[in-house]
């Protein structure tokens with residue numbers, strides 16, 4: 480654990496960048512520092528690896544005051560990733576990644592073998608090993624930056640706006656990749672961004688700083704969205720925080736309706752005469768996978784041309800936000816809930832989703848353990 484205890488930083492010109500900051504950053508989690516430009520995020524991060532020395536206060540790693548450790552040893556225990564990756568332009572991708580192991584005295588072969596392993600881990604094609612940074616896209620360069628920071632397997636990873644310089648689509652890919660890697664490696668990651676959406680996507684806990692380097696709120700993303708500490712945090716979170724908060728509520732307990740789901744081979748003529756046929760029905764293939772919507776109210780002797788069902792949601796994996804989105808976009812107002820292999824489990828209309836939202840809110844208000852556990856956004 481990294482413990483920042485009552486730390487302040489006043490630069491030589493008198494600027495107070497960080498003001499009496501206290502934070503506990505647990506192992507095996509991603510802690511995000513977020514806030515407007517100049518609020519002291521980078522200064523805080525750099526005090527952890529002693530690129531900047533605090534004016535007062537103490538920082539401990541696993542209980543030990545970091546000023547007691549030799550700076551080199553401290554930095555080797557912390558991978559560091561910066562915006563634009565900061566790669567060595569005259570070195571190949573493989574040798575960029577092998578930099579720290581080589582500094583630690585590993586043989587060239589061992590360091591390169593480790594670098595090749597890391598390329599695979601961060602999703603880089605092995606064919607890129609011999610290329611130079613300028614021959615890679617911005618997103619690929621960032622992956623190299625992450626691989627390089629992980630090369631000596633440090634327990635701590637410091638990331639300063641690592642994905643800010645790439646376009647939004649690539650950025651989302653990098654965020655997902657980071658979460659996947661973290662799921663495998665379980666580092667203590669401190670991640671700086673000025674983008675609240677990014678903070679909420681990658682963070683287990685988010686520290687919101689205000690100008691002048693003061694902590695405004697330190698909380699799990701769903702708590703930030705549902706209970707911002709003050710007007711500053713609320714404004715920084717931006718609009719539609721209610722809808723965004725649905726990303727943290729699971730579809731696991733949705734009351735799905737199966738009464739309007741029928742497989743091919745159903746006796747449609749008989750069904751057309753029944754009450755169920757007054758609403759659109761979802762037709763599935765023999766395997767239970769959705770084919771499309773059919774309208775049996777105007778029976779012409781065969782099933783009307785099927786209307787595409789659009790996209791479904793995976794029950795338990797996707798969030799209520801996704802389910803609501805699918806219901807809003809559905810031609811029938813019903814979202815199609817499927818299992819991991821794509822078979823239909825049932826339908827959920829907007830009202831069903833709204834009921835699930837109310838139930839989740841009530842559970843949260845009652846603070847049952849199920850809802851009070853630190854939440855990571857489902858999809």
Ligand SMILES: Nc1ncnc2c1ncn2[C@@H]1O[C@H](COP(=O)(O)OP(=O)(O)OP(=O)(O)O)[C@@H](O)[C@H]1O
Pocket residue numbers: 490491492494495496514515516517518519520521522523673
């Ligand atoms: N070496 C320095 N000397 C004097 N002031 C500094 C120095 N480095 C940073 N500052 C000031 O300290 C404050 C915090 O800067 P810092 O870079 O930590 O903020 P930040 O939140 O990371 O900003 P950004 O999002 O724009 O990168 C700013 O007012 C900045 O101008």
